[in-house]
Amino acid sequence: MTNQQLQALVEEISLSSFHQPFVHQAIFNSRLKTTGGRYHLKDHHLDFNPLMLDYGQEVFANIIKHELCHYHLHLAKKGYQHKDADFKWLLKEVGGLRFAPRSEKSTPTAKKNHYICTSCAQEYWRVKQINTKRYVCGRCHGLLKKCS
Numbered sequence: 001m002t003n004q005q006l007q008a009l010v011e012e013i014s015l016s017s018f019h020q021p022f023v024h025q026a027i028f029n030s031r032l033k034t035t036g037g038r039y040h041l042k043d044h045h046l047d048f049n050p051l052m053l054d055y056g057q058e059v060f061a062n063i064i065k066h067e068l069c070h071y072h073l074h075l076a077k078k079g080y081q082h083k084d085a086d087f088k089w090l091l092k093e094v095g096g097l098r099f100a101p102r103s104e105k106s107t108p109t110a111k112k113n114h115y116i117c118t119s120c121a122q123e124y125w126r127v128k129q130i131n132t133k134r135y136v137c138g139r140c141h142g143l144l145k146k147c148s
């Protein structure tokens with residue numbers, strides 16, 4: 001995915017989930033290590049970690065929603081921080097991720113099947129495949145998705 005495609009995706013998600021335009025810049029930043037994205041208070045641009053694309057389109061879209069919650073709330077002069085009630089409410093409303101997935105470095109090699117919860121980013125490693133239609137996240141009951 002290029003920076004232009006990222007920009008278009010963020011604009012699209014902003015309109016469809018928040019019903020408000022994203023009028024600033026979104027770019028990939030490979031220096032982000034542990035976070036999925038970052039919102040810059042000063043110039044309102046968004047940075048995204050390109051490694052997060054490995055978790056699939058759905059998880060990546062939910063990371064974008066998380067960052068857009070910071071963005072729209074800050075511009076509306078509402079509570080834009082993780083601890084704020086406005087933030088918690090909006091994040092739930094749009095279905096954004098609460099936490100970014102951890103990096104792949106701690107991968108248990110014996111367990112080949114890697115799943116991630118699409119709503120809270122909890123990761124699951126299993127020797128056998130899970131039927132994701134039958135099993136949901138044990139932490140939040142969100143849908144599980146297989147990672148590549």
Ligand SMILES: [Zn+2]
Nearest residue numbers: 066067070082
């Ligand atoms: Zn955040």
Ligand SMILES: [Zn+2]
Nearest residue numbers: 117120137140
């Ligand atoms: Zn979950």
